[in-house]
Amino acid sequence: MADTKEMNYEEPGVTVDVVIFTISEDRLNVLLVKRNEEPFRGRWALPGGFLLQGESLEGAVKRIVDQKAGLKASYFEQLYTFGQPDRDPRSRVITVAYFALVPWTRLPEPVSPKVAGVEWTPTVYLPELAFDHNRIVFYAVERLRAKIAYSSIAVGLLPTMFRLSDLQRLYEIILGRELDKRNFRKKMHATGLLEETGQREIIGAHRPAMLYRFKEKKVVNID
Amino acid sequence: MADTKEMNYEEPGVTVDVVIFTISEDRLNVLLVKRNEEPFRGRWALPGGFLLQGESLEGAVKRIVDQKAGLKASYFEQLYTFGQPDRDPRSRVITVAYFALVPWTRLPEPVSPKVAGVEWTPTVYLPELAFDHNRIVFYAVERLRAKIAYSSIAVGLLPTMFRLSDLQRLYEIILGRELDKRNFRKKMHATGLLEETGQREIIGAHRPAMLYRFKEKKVVNID
DNA sequence: CCAAAAGTGTTATTGATACACCCATGC
């Protein structure tokens, strides 16, 4: 029993890990970073880090998203706190997991950012991650799926103006099933959260689509 | 990502606080303990404590519920993690809040336990608590209210056998509004989670009620 | 005029709500 954990009565470390989602290439993607240090050197992991002096949890999330991903999330919320004693093989670390949303239009690069060791990965092709991060991503996808049904969380994944077909595709990607166009549009209009911008899409050899925006920029619970 | 800790990272303390609910006297009640130490000496607070070496978060919850309340919760789940830098005036402490359910039949004493400095308090008459504990209780009540609508979380607050009118009163207390008897019973039967025990209530100058039990002892999401 | 996506209503089914009386028992 001569490991560090037992010898000095250290308090558990506290980290914040963030599941950053974006929709791109008709897939739900998560941002992963390649670890340079032990444990799990060379493995992919969620962006995260230790909580700093006097820093709030939300502050840490913003810092991590900015540092690791070089962008600003348009929405984030706390997911769950994971504290199994053996989740970090070296020392006791509990992690407060968050998930964050970024519209694809804010990404520095279309799919893969140029920063070495940082990559957007489709959730359906997730590799084996460091620590218990697969479980965290799983949780996050579940939460996202649940919330899209009864809230306007989609705001966080869309640019300020979008076509209804964009919105519908977003729902379909997250829910993993096709939706009926007429019912979908009826329901979206019924929420009262959308408004026409008056502008129309410019490109395409087809009838131009009306561009919409969300009235509230904040995520709102429906019904 | 849990990097190896470095010197310049602060080690925040990690506590677990538990909102323990029971239904009694037609009220939703929370267990509070009176603080003997600074800060907030003499104030009521949620039962809680620091995470011990090698102890899981769930282990800590069980320990706290057992030590402080002298009972076993029939259900608990993680609520939220509160980490504002100033939430503890002395040092940095982040707390992982849980809520727990106990059926009134398991209480050592009908309403107030005899342990000094521990008291069941109706959520509607909550005093000003230590730290950010009022906020935590508020969150917990919200969660309980939300979950009772779409899960069988009520299992945790009822004895193994109960009348349908007990179940309905429980829903009414938590939701804070009256429910229609016929619709309520229809809906409960429709979940398929209840079964008749064959036994009937023994007391009362009225038609004896059928006693029911939950088929699953675990909390289950409905629909 | 062809391809491609935009846009639009009606019907059927399901679930939610509103509502009032008879039943079995103890005293």
Add this chain to the structure above:
DNA sequence: GCATGGGTGTATCAATAACACTTTTGG
């Protein structure tokens, strides 16, 4: 026989699901 809670069904309304064709544009 009366007070007390137990127990039951139907009709209306709202929400959801299924389903197909016309419109506007670019090339």
